[in-house]
Amino acid sequence: MSAEIRVTLWNEGIHEKELPRCKAIYPDGMHRVIGAYLKGKPGIAEVNYAELSDPEQGLSEEILAKTDVMTWWGHTAHDRVTDEHAARVQQRVLEGMGLIVLHSGHMSKPFMRLMGTGCMLKWREYGENGERERVWVVDPTHPIVEGLAESFELPNVEMYGEPFGIPKPDELVFISWFQGGEVFRSGCCWRRERGKVFYFRPGHETFPIYYNENVVKVIYNAVRWAAPNRMAMPAYVQGNTQPLEKME
Amino acid sequence: MSAEIRVTLWNEGIHEKELPRCKAIYPDGMHRVIGAYLKGKPGIAEVNYAELSDPEQGLSEEILAKTDVMTWWGHTAHDRVTDEHAARVQQRVLEGMGLIVLHSGHMSKPFMRLMGTGCMLKWREYGENGERERVWVVDPTHPIVEGLAESFELPNVEMYGEPFGIPKPDELVFISWFQGGEVFRSGCCWRRERGKVFYFRPGHETFPIYYNENVVKVIYNAVRWAAPNRMAMPAYVQGNTQPLEKME
Amino acid sequence: MSAEIRVTLWNEGIHEKELPRCKAIYPDGMHRVIGAYLKGKPGIAEVNYAELSDPEQGLSEEILAKTDVMTWWGHTAHDRVTDEHAARVQQRVLEGMGLIVLHSGHMSKPFMRLMGTGCMLKWREYGENGERERVWVVDPTHPIVEGLAESFELPNVEMYGEPFGIPKPDELVFISWFQGGEVFRSGCCWRRERGKVFYFRPGHETFPIYYNENVVKVIYNAVRWAAPNRMAMPAYVQGNTQPLEKME
Amino acid sequence: MSAEIRVTLWNEGIHEKELPRCKAIYPDGMHRVIGAYLKGKPGIAEVNYAELSDPEQGLSEEILAKTDVMTWWGHTAHDRVTDEHAARVQQRVLEGMGLIVLHSGHMSKPFMRLMGTGCMLKWREYGENGERERVWVVDPTHPIVEGLAESFELPNVEMYGEPFGIPKPDELVFISWFQGGEVFRSGCCWRRERGKVFYFRPGHETFPIYYNENVVKVIYNAVRWAAPNRMAMPAYVQGNTQPLEKME
Numbered sequence: 001m002s003a004e005i006r007v008t009l010w011n012e013g014i015h016e017k018e019l020p021r022c023k024a025i026y027p028d029g030m031h032r033v034i035g036a037y038l039k040g041k042p043g044i045a046e047v048n049y050a051e052l053s054d055p056e057q058g059l060s061e062e063i064l065a066k067t068d069v070m071t072w073w074g075h076t077a078h079d080r081v082t083d084e085h086a087a088r089v090q091q092r093v094l095e096g097m098g099l100i101v102l103h104s105g106h107m108s109k110p111f112m113r114l115m116g117t118g119c120m121l122k123w124r125e126y127g128e129n130g131e132r133e134r135v136w137v138v139d140p141t142h143p144i145v146e147g148l149a150e151s152f153e154l155p156n157v158e159m160y161g162e163p164f165g166i167p168k169p170d171e172l173v174f175i176s177w178f179q180g181g182e183v184f185r186s187g188c189c190w191r192r193e194r195g196k197v198f199y200f201r202p203g204h205e206t207f208p209i210y211y212n213e214n215v216v217k218v219i220y221n222a223v224r225w226a227a228p229n230r231m232a233m234p235a236y237v238q239g240n241t242q243p244l245e246k247m248e
Numbered sequence: 249m250s251a252e253i254r255v256t257l258w259n260e261g262i263h264e265k266e267l268p269r270c271k272a273i274y275p276d277g278m279h280r281v282i283g284a285y286l287k288g289k290p291g292i293a294e295v296n297y298a299e300l301s302d303p304e305q306g307l308s309e310e311i312l313a314k315t316d317v318m319t320w321w322g323h324t325a326h327d328r329v330t331d332e333h334a335a336r337v338q339q340r341v342l343e344g345m346g347l348i349v350l351h352s353g354h355m356s357k358p359f360m361r362l363m364g365t366g367c368m369l370k371w372r373e374y375g376e377n378g379e380r381e382r383v384w385v386v387d388p389t390h391p392i393v394e395g396l397a398e399s400f401e402l403p404n405v406e407m408y409g410e411p412f413g414i415p416k417p418d419e420l421v422f423i424s425w426f427q428g429g430e431v432f433r434s435g436c437c438w439r440r441e442r443g444k445v446f447y448f449r450p451g452h453e454t455f456p457i458y459y460n461e462n463v464v465k466v467i468y469n470a471v472r473w474a475a476p477n478r479m480a481m482p483a484y485v486q487g488n489t490q491p492l493e494k495m496e
Numbered sequence: 497m498s499a500e501i502r503v504t505l506w507n508e509g510i511h512e513k514e515l516p517r518c519k520a521i522y523p524d525g526m527h528r529v530i531g532a533y534l535k536g537k538p539g540i541a542e543v544n545y546a547e548l549s550d551p552e553q554g555l556s557e558e559i560l561a562k563t564d565v566m567t568w569w570g571h572t573a574h575d576r577v578t579d580e581h582a583a584r585v586q587q588r589v590l591e592g593m594g595l596i597v598l599h600s601g602h603m604s605k606p607f608m609r610l611m612g613t614g615c616m617l618k619w620r621e622y623g624e625n626g627e628r629e630r631v632w633v634v635d636p637t638h639p640i641v642e643g644l645a646e647s648f649e650l651p652n653v654e655m656y657g658e659p660f661g662i663p664k665p666d667e668l669v670f671i672s673w674f675q676g677g678e679v680f681r682s683g684c685c686w687r688r689e690r691g692k693v694f695y696f697r698p699g700h701e702t703f704p705i706y707y708n709e710n711v712v713k714v715i716y717n718a719v720r721w722a723a724p725n726r727m728a729m730p731a732y733v734q735g736n737t738q739p740l741e742k743m744e
Numbered sequence: 745m746s747a748e749i750r751v752t753l754w755n756e757g758i759h760e761k762e763l764p765r766c767k768a769i770y771p772d773g774m775h776r777v778i779g780a781y782l783k784g785k786p787g788i789a790e791v792n793y794a795e796l797s798d799p800e801q802g803l804s805e806e807i808l809a810k811t812d813v814m815t816w817w818g819h820t821a822h823d824r825v826t827d828e829h830a831a832r833v834q835q836r837v838l839e840g841m842g843l844i845v846l847h848s849g850h851m852s853k854p855f856m857r858l859m860g861t862g863c864m865l866k867w868r869e870y871g872e873n874g875e876r877e878r879v880w881v882v883d884p885t886h887p888i889v890e891g892l893a894e895s896f897e898l899p900n901v902e903m904y905g906e907p908f909g910i911p912k913p914d915e916l917v918f919i920s921w922f923q924g925g926e927v928f929r930s931g932c933c934w935r936r937e938r939g940k941v942f943y944f945r946p947g948h949e950t951f952p953i954y955y956n957e958n959v960v961k962v963i964y965n966a967v968r969w970a971a972p973n974r975m976a977m978p979a980y981v982q983g984n985t986q987p988l989e990k991m992e
Contacts, residue, residue, distance in 0.1 A: 094366055094413070107486070116362040117441050118342060120486035126495060134988065136658045136679050140977055141935040149976040150659055162632045162671070163646055165342070165441045165484035170416050171914075175658070175671055177679045179989075181492030183632050183671045191885040193365050193413045232893040233884055236413035238355070238368035244429030244878065245923075246744075247374060382740065384906045384927050388729055389687040397728040398907055410880045410919070411894055418667075423906070423919055423927045427741075431880050431919045431927050439637040480645040481636055492630065493675075494992075590862055590909070603982070612858040613937050614838055616982035622991060661838070661937045661980035664914050677988030689861050689909045732909035734851070734864035740925030743870060 004045035005227045008067040009035050010058055012074040013051040015205040022205040030073055030203070030210050037216040043224050052077060059085040069098035069226045071219065072105045075205065086110050093195035095235050098226025100219060103203035106164075111199070114192050115167055122161035124180060130156040130207060131179040135186055135214075142173050144187065144198065144221045152214040158204045160184045166199070174218075176201060187218070189225075193236050196226040252293035253475045256315040257283050258306055260322040261299040263453040270453040278321055278451070278458050285464040291472050300325060307333040317346035317471045320353045323453065334358050341443035343483050346474025348467060351451035354412075359447070362440050363415055370409035372428060378404040378455060379427040383434055383462075390421050392435065392446065392469045400462040406452045408432045414447070422466075424449060435466070437473075441484050444474040500541035501723045504563040505531050506554055508570040509547040511701035518701040526569055526699070526706050533712040539720050548573060555581040565594035565719045568601045571701065582606050589691035591731050594722025596715060599699035602660075607695070610688050611663055618657035620676060626703060627675040629653040631682055631710075638669050640683065640694065640717045648710040654700045656680045662695070672697060683714070685721075689732050692722040748789035749971045752811040753779050754802055756818040757795040759949040766949040774817055774947070774954050781960040787968050796821060803829040813842035813970045815963065816849045819949065830854050837939035839979050842970025844963060847947035850908075855943070858936050859911055866905035868924060874951060875923040877901040879930055879958075886917050888931065888942065888965045896958040902948045904928045910943070918962075920945060931962070933969075937980050940970040 009031035015022040016029045026033060035047045048067070050058030052074075059081075064070075070089070074081070086109035093099050093114060101111045106119045124131075133154040137145045161182030167190065174187030186201035200218060203209045210216060257279035263270040264277045274281060283295045296315070298306030300322075307329075312318075318337070322329070334357035341347050341362060349359045354367045372379075381402045385393045409430030415438065422435030434449035448466060451457045458464060505527035511518040512525045522529060531543045544563070546554030548570075555577075560566075566585070570577070582605035589595050589610060597607045602615045620627075629650045633641050657678030663686065670683030682697035696714060699705045706712060753775035759766040760773045770777060779791045792811070794802030796818075803825075808814075814833070818825070830853030837843050837858060845855045850863045868875075877898045881889050905926030911934065918931030930945035944962060947953045954960060 090364070114364040116338070116364040118484055118486075120484045122487055122489040124489050124491065126491065131491075131495065132989075134677055134679075137977065138658055138660075138681065139664070139935065140659065140938050140975060141940050141973060143973065145975065146973045147975060150978075159489075161489065162634055163481070163484055163636065164634075167415065168418050168439055168635070168668075172664075172668065175679045175681075177673060177677060179491075179493065180495060181630055181673060182489075183630075183673045183679050185634065185671075191416055191883065194884050196885050229885060229887065229890045231884060231889065231891060233411070233881065233889075234894075236366055236368045236411055238366075239370055241370040241372050241407075241409060241430075243372065243374065243379075243427075245427065245876075247379065247428060248742075380741075382925055382927075385729065386906055386908075386929065387687065387912070388690050388727060388907065389692050389725060391725065393727060394725045395727060398730075410882055411884065412882075416883070416916075420912075420916065423929075425921060425925060425927045429878055429921060431878075431921045433882065433919075439635065442636050444637050477637060477639065477642045479636060479641065479643060481633065482646075493628075496990075586860070610860040612834070612860040614980055614982075616980045618983055618985040620985050620987065622987065627987075627991065655985075657985060659977070659980055663911065664935055666912050675987075675989065676991060678985075687912055729907070732862055732864045732907055734862075735866055737866040737868050737903075737905065737926075739868065739870065739875075739923075741923065743875065743924060 005043055005068045005223060006046040006066055007038060007044060007223055008048045008050050008063060008070045010050045010070055010072050012077050013053060014076055019205060025208045033210045034071065034216060034219055038220055038223065041220055052080065057081060057085050059088060064088060064092045064097065067097055068228060069100065069223045071100040071102060072108055072110065073102045073203065074108045075104035078108050081109050083109070086113060090114055093197065094193040096194040096228035098195060098223070098228065099197045100222050100226060101197065101199045103201060106199060114197055117167055118165045120165045122182065124159040126159065126180065130158055133157040134177040135202070136175050136177065137173070138175050139171060139173050142171060143225045144173050144218060146221050147217055148214060154202060154209060154212060156207050157202070157209065160201055194228065198222045198226055253291055253316045253471060254294040254314055255286060255292060255471055256296045256298050256311060256318045258298045258318055258320050260325050261301060262324055267453060273456045281458045282319065282464060282467055286468055286471065289468055300328065305329060305333050307336060312336060312340045312345065315345055316476060317348065317474045319348040319350060319467065320356055320358065321350045321451065322356045323352035326356050329357050331357070334361060338362055341445060342441040344442040344476035346443060346471070346476065347445045348470050348474060349445065349447045351449060354447060362445055365415060366413045368413045370430065372407040374407065374428065378406055381405045382425040383450070384423050384425065385421070386423050387419060387421050390419060391473045392421050392466060394469050395465055396462060402450060402457060402460060404455050405450070405457065408449055442476065446470045446474055501539055501564045501719060502542040502562055503534060503540060503719055504544045504546050504559060504566045506546045506566055506568050508573050509549060510572055515701060521704045527567070529706045530567065530712060530715055534716055534719065537716055548576065553577060553581050555584060560584060560588045560593065563593055564724060565596065565722045567596040567598060567715065568604055568606065569598045569699065570604045571600035574604050577605050579605070582609060586610055589693065590689040592690040592724035594691060594719070594724065595693045596718050596722060597693065597695045599697060602695060610693055613663060614661045617660045618678065620655040622655065622676065626652045626654055630673040631698070632671050632673065633669070634671050635667060635669050638667060639721045640669050640714060642717050643713055644710060650698060650705060650708060652703050653698070653705065656697055690724065694718045694722055749787055749812045749967060750790040750810055751782060751788060751967055752792045752794050752807060752814045754794045754814055754816050756821050757797060758820055763949060769952045775815070777954045778815065778960060778963055782964055782967065785964055796824065801825060801829050803832055808832060808836045808841065811841055812972060813844065813967045815844040815846060816852055816854065817846045817947065818852045819848035822852050825853050827853070830857060834858055837941065838937040840938040840972035842939060842967070842972065843941045844966050844970060845941065845943045847945060850943060858941055861911060862909045864909045866926065868903040870903065870924065874900045874902055878921040879946070880919050880921065881917070882919050883915060883917050886915060887969045888917050888962060890965050891961055892958060898946060898953060898956060900951050901946070901953065904945055938972065942966045942970055
């Protein structure tokens with residue numbers, strides 16, 4: 001695992017400007033709250049921010065090249081991320097960049113391209129205060145749960161429920177219980193060529209989820225887990241090759 | 249599992265016309281050799297053929313709608329399958345159609361879209377006669393190995409070697425040994441929403457692989473494995489939903 | 497998959513004799529209710545019954561030899577199954593017999609030996625009527641969910657909750673939601689050498705769970721799924737072997 | 745992951761005393777060669793040694809309690825490890841201790857208890873010099889392959905071949921190619937309650953395998969991977985529990 005991880009926190013950044021309730025909770029954007037937690041933690045070398053409104057949508061070759069792990073929050077403008085940029089993010093993951101997809105990022109272009117499925121789910125915003133979620137650890141050996149208890153509660157959330165149209169996770173880390181009667185695979189890991197992908201459900205624009213100590217701890221653990229290996233192995237190539245053994 | 253499976257054998261169908269050596273082995277196309285084996289076997293209701301040169305590239309909505317399991321052989325013309333048709337095949341898999349991807353189909357558009365990776369690999373055509381492959385069963389509980397011994401040999405093949413740029417298989421069924429020193433994950437299963445995907449390595453345009461009894465037996469078993477479930481569950485949808493429990 | 501499956505329904509058979517409430521629901525034993533459902537269904541050749549109080553605890557070599565799939569219900573007398581008999585069941589699974597472990601069978605000796613873990617969990621019997629469980633399908637491609645909807649409810653159950661001390665399931669089929677706030681991996685598949693194992697949570701001695709249409713449908717599907725492959729491959733052996741290739 | 749890992753290298757320690765060829769290669773025991781490599785590496789706090797001939801077979805409660813990760817080499821005396829001691833090792837793994845099982849340890853009692861299967865395989869010692877093995881990385885995202893190339897060669901080895909009677913690995917890291925025509929799943933990970941288990945094939949008493957840079961690098965990586973999480977979660981318990989939600 002790289003000892004010195006450079007993180008880029010990518011944020012759609014629209015709700016924070018347009019929804020008063022979101023702006024009140026996250027005046028500088030959700031990514032800045034997460035970034036403030038990550039900054040200076042062991043293993044984290046750099047915390048950088050990128051937004052959809054940045055040049056090249058915050059996804060220039062330069063930015064991607066110097067990112068070991070990217071977190072992704074998007075919701076209302078998935079379609080405004082260009083196909084070219086989405087393909088670029090996908091390609092960087094295949095080459096080794098870790099990708100942490102948060103909450104409504106489940107239908108973002110980079111995630112859907114990496115999954116190969118529609119990534120659809122059930123959802124519900126119940127009244128003013130949402131409903132209660134309890135996130136259960138189902139793999140206590142996983143580095144992503146370091147420091148957690150067997151479950152933690154989020155008192156006011158938007159619900160996401162099964163069926164969730166994802167490939168079978170390579171590692172299933174969390175399962176959520178919801179007050180309204182649903183369950184959800186809330187923490188899921190996949191490996192795509194040289195890169196690791198983690199989907200983490202919690203987080204919503206109108207609830208202060210990213211101030212929750214357990215939630216940001218999971219994101220921090222996930223950043224460390226998703227950091228690329230250093231290997232003497234090139235990126236995947238399609239190629240003609242000579243025999244390694246003497247042929248008769 | 250559907251008792252009455254309708255299979256469509258899709259074939260690029262170019263080498264059979266353009267390469268004399270291929271034409272000599274498969275005068276009517278590789279798919280017809282496989283189809284002749286499948287026809288009339290228990291569980292198989294219909295065997296249909298489709299080719300790239302057919303109207304709508306053999307991938308019309310009508311054909312897909314009446315296909316429970318599709319096999320796919322392509323190599324030299326992956327790029328000529330339109331993005332629209334590739335997306336259509338992907339969509340049908342998500343809705344339940346089984347997809348059996350053969351040999352060089354590893355870089356076909358539908359497979360790559362379903363995997364989310366580059367699907368690249370090492371390869372080698374060694375001289376006139378290729379080299380020896382030994383296919384080892386590593387999951388004897390899998391329906392795809394019904395009737396097989398612990399391994400089988402293919403005396404003259406093109407080599408495919410690791411690293412193979414696929415997602416971790418949900419089920420790994422076969423590992424191949426090659427004379428030249430490589431190994432390969434030769435039989436791999438994935439589940440994508442309602443549909444099953446099986447990649448099976450053996451098969452090449454200039455060797456008579458699809459006349460091998462073990463190879464076609466595996467394809468038959470895979471067709472049965474990949475047939476869709478009949479369920480009282482709709483296709484995946486993204487949707488707002490009401491609570492199932494009384495909320496306080 | 498064997499077309500003609502011989503099922504043996506093994507039952508501890510104590511609660512039915514000693515608990516009036518259990519006796520009232522299951523006068524002939526829980527296994528007979530399940531067996532009555534299985535009998536005559538497609539693929540099922542024989543339905544046999546065995547109990548702890550039978551000679552050799554219902555686990556003689558003769559019985560095991562002619563069983564393709566065994567279901568197991570035990571609770572209060574796990575320790576009375578001898579180590580020798582438990583080892584015999586384990587061995588038969590390794591040779592190919594399917595094993596469907598029901599409800600409190602999670603701490604039965606054969607299951608624990610096959611898992612290698614303690615298989616512990618949280619539980620609760622809430623008052624007279626228990627609480628509500630909703631069983632969610634999370635793998636709609638799995639043969640075990642054939643014919644089901646996306647979820648089904650059981651209005652009165654004993655709760656089982658995470659953490660559940662099992663190895664990671666090879667296939668996770670169901671996740672349960674409970675009224676009291678817990679979740680549970682309710683349908684889990686493992687493969688052990690030549691044999692398949694399915695753990696299915698629902699079922700309790702004082703609730704009429706095995707009269708529920710969805711529950712017995714799952715058990716029937718699981719029996720079909722767990723039936724052994726017919727292969728030209730011997731059971732696993734440790735053995736010295738000659739080279740398959742000419743050595744220099 | 746614990747930053748300061750205490751490793752205990754357990755060694756049967758018989759071949760080194762009884763086989764002149766083994767003694768010549770490993771005068772102080774195989775474990776000391778591995779230990780010398782581990783000592784002082786980042787993350788490693790302590791390297792301790794234990795042998796079958798030690799008091800309590802080197803597996804006292806005291807030793808286990810202060811071991812974060814144990815490596816295990818055994819071959820000729822698996823049966824002399826008492827059932828009580830094997831159960832103790834298994835129990836410590838369930839509580840969090842990492843276990844790295846080397847080469848012929850595949851039939852050691854602790855490993856077999858944790859797997860639930862017979863763990864049998866094919867093997868061959870070919871002549872004086874054995875044969876060539878090529879170990880291929882099939883999961884480049886795994887921390888266990890940090891620093892490796894896509895494959896590495898071991899020129900003189902005992903062969904281990906499929907079928908290998910293990911449960912499906914939770915993560916498959918290496919596949920070996922052998923000169924004589926076999927393949928083998930050479931690096932396999934499993935998670936058992938709170939503990940991680942890694943089986944690594946290379947290593948034999950009469951070849952100097954543990955002097956190979958790649959082999960010991962993998963063992964070092966595996967030690968770091970297998971170190972237990974620190975969590976605010978107790979060990980698994982079977983227990984009656986109160987509702988977390990208000991019940992109607």
